[in-house]
Amino acid sequence: MNNKLLLTHINVEGIRGFDVYRNHGGYTSVDKALKMTPEEILEEVKASGLRGRGGAGFPTGMKWSFLAKPEGVPRYLVVNADESEPGTFKDRFLMEYIPHKLIEGIIISSYCLGTNTSYIYIRGEYSWIPDILEQAIQEAKDNGFLGKNIKNTGYDLEIYVQRGAGAYVCGEETALIESLEGKRGNPRLKPPFPAVKGLYQCPTVVNNVETISSVPSIIEISGAEYAKIGVGRSTGTKLISACGNINKPGVYEIDFNLSVEEFIYSEEYCGGIPNGKKLKACIPGGSSVPIVPAKLLLKTADGETRYMNYESLSLGGFESGTMLGSGGFIVLDEDQCVVRHTMTLARFYNHESCGQCTPCREGTGWLYRILKKIEEGKGTYEDIDLLWDVQSKIEGKTICPLGDAAAWPVAAAIRHFRDEFEWHINNPECLTKNYGIANYACV
Ligand SMILES: Cc1cc2nc3c(=O)[nH]c(=O)nc-3n(C[C@H](O)[C@H](O)[C@H](O)COP(=O)(O)O)c2cc1C
Incomplete structure (x- = not known):
């Protein structure tokens, strides 16, 4: 329904x-x-x-x-x-x-x-x-x-x-x-x-x-x-703005008992991924919520179907889940580079930090610079650990949650895609070089 x-x-x-x-x-x-x-x-x-x-x-x-x-x-x-x-x-x-x-x-x-x-x-x-x-x-x-x-x-x-x-x-x-x-x-x-x-x-x-x-x-x-209308504590309906690698970007009003899989692949909503590409990952609630790899997005770590609601998306906590957030649903296909993508977000949060709190003012700059270094093929394994350390020193230590919003995407990217960060250390150039998704053009 x-x-x-x-x-x-x-x-x-x-x-x-x-x-x-x-x-x-x-x-x-x-x-x-x-x-x-x-x-x-x-x-x-x-x-x-x-x-x-x-x-x-x-x-x-x-x-x-x-x-x-x-x-x-x-x-x-x-x-x-x-x-x-x-x-x-x-x-x-x-x-x-x-x-x-x-x-x-x-x-x-x-x-x-x-x-x-x-x-x-x-x-x-x-x-x-x-x-x-x-x-x-x-x-x-x-x-x-x-x-x-x-x-x-x-x-x-x-x-x-x-x-x-x-x-x-x-x-x-x-x-x-x-x-x-x-x-x-x-x-x-x-x-x-x-x-x-x-x-x-x-x-x-x-x-x-x-x-x-x-x-x-x-x-x-x-x-x-x-x-x-809805499920449990997710009542009513919700608007989702969907963008990224999907056939039908746009704004959809959904019921909370819609599965994530149906939302991405059915013709009524996103209409699947262009050119038959595979789903790599998704950020379902706006750029500040944790990115989830496809394997944890459609089903939870316990094999339960994931639904488009507050509770289901957060099952597994930040270890394997994410958040519904503001409903900004960003889909990444197999060609997208998570390191480049995370760097783009880090640049945004660094630019938008108001500068009042030291962890956010200084930390967001560090996140961006380290990510840029790795993305450009000049990083080291220690840089991945440093990134983790810096983000952990921002989260929860600022007046407003902009600091968390900057830290979570980095933590989730390392948690789920560490191998991709390591690949960048050993390969001087990012092979995907895909700039398209990084703009999140509002459609
Ligand atoms: C950095 C930052 C940016 C935010 N941007 C928005 C925004 O654009 N729109 C919005 O409704 N809430 C935004 N919020 C959340 C608001 O602080 C607030 O929680 C919200 O407006 C409350 O409305 P609600 O209870 O109807 O969700 C933002 C929070 C943070 C920390």
């Missing part, structure tokens, strides 16, 4: 505009939610089991229940549309093609959280999308769904779109808040958490675009029904 909640009407002509969206059932969840109390909405979101789609998978209802509510102090909802993780482009798809889904989700979520001002913080490179969002906001306003006294309920809400300047670290929620305040996007020390002191030192909820866009469906079908 393939349930569609987010992309149901994606192929309807004109769905980007208010009238067509409304004619296809749009904003009926707002109509319904405004007749409920904020507490009732919170209970539905909790019952749905929705987990944050930004990467960490934290339960959304629980996050909302942590929001402090001191008397006379404003609260904020900030939608994280930074989406800078290589391989991830599903939020862009939602905002570009069905922007009212997000606006509808923001209205319901803001009403539930008691915020009168909400922000969408969007990565600078998505230069054309703020116009689409602002148009949708204006249309919602013209139709009485935003502004003062929404639908005569006495509830007021304004949504503002803020463009980032193109820094990956600004996707981390506290760096995002700093940037939104007009400062350099350096992550903050936690605690205090944003739920207590966030934007302008006021209680704030930061949620991913897809998370908030899922809220209208929860209100429409009820939290209990939403929870029935």
Whole structure:
């Protein structure tokens, strides 16, 4: 069964505009939610089991229940549309093609959280999308769904779109808040958490675009029904942006009980690997999650079928599993060089480190330089051990998880493909010389 909640009407002509969206059932969840109390909405979101789609998978209802509510102090909802993780482009798809889904989700979520001002913080490179969002906001306003006294309920809400300047670290929620305040996007020390002191030192909820866009469906079908779609603690549906060596790159809405094998090989999804090449490895959750070789991707180390959900992908821990993360699914065929690929990622994380924490600022540079040396055929066996040592001194030792994001790909590459690193030590030139995959072109 393939349930569609987010992309149901994606192929309807004109769905980007208010009238067509409304004619296809749009904003009926707002109509319904405004007749409920904020507490009732919170209970539905909790019952749905929705987990944050930004990467960490934290339960959304629980996050909302942590929001402090001191008397006379404003609260904020900030939608994280930074989406800078290589391989991830599903939020862009939602905002570009069905922007009212997000606006509808923001209205319901803001009403539930008691915020009168909400922000969408969007990565600078998505230069054309703020116009689409602002148009949708204006249309919602013209139709009485935003502004003062929404639908005569006495509830007021304004949504503002803020463009980032193109820094990956600004996707981390506290760096995002700093940037939104007009400062350099350096992550903050936690605690205090944003739920207590966030934007302008006021209680704030930061949620991913897809998370908030899922809220209208929860209100429409009820939290209990939403929870029935999925498996275990992976409820609802998930957007996956698939790229790399596959026949049909793109954004797919999947059920969590879909096997990884079916996702890669069936015509409905990725359509297999071009030119009949063999699957070598995959990074299923955006560039920062551990790479898994084909033999551990389709089945776990215990021979169980692997499914596209939070629990199944992480079976075996980092020794033999990985993470669903943000759902940026990158496929590598047999021609791809894992050393070159890991070097490309290391260069990215080194470039994007904000520089606050020494292990990340210095360590990411070391990772990149050692990987480059090995890739260029100038490495030694000791360099592989040094790489392992450096990554282990970054993980868990920084203010924000960008350090982990830089360390995990290197650790997993050495863990599963040490022989390929050794091959590079003994062979001066990388035979694959395949530059194509390294760009993760967003399609
Ligand atoms: C370096 C870094 C980059 C991140 N980038 C994003 C991003 O682009 N979008 C996003 O939603 N979350 C991103 N996150 C996670 C956020 O900090 C935060 O957990 C998320 O926005 C919470 O939303 P959710 O609960 O709806 O997933 C990033 C985290 C880190 C450490």
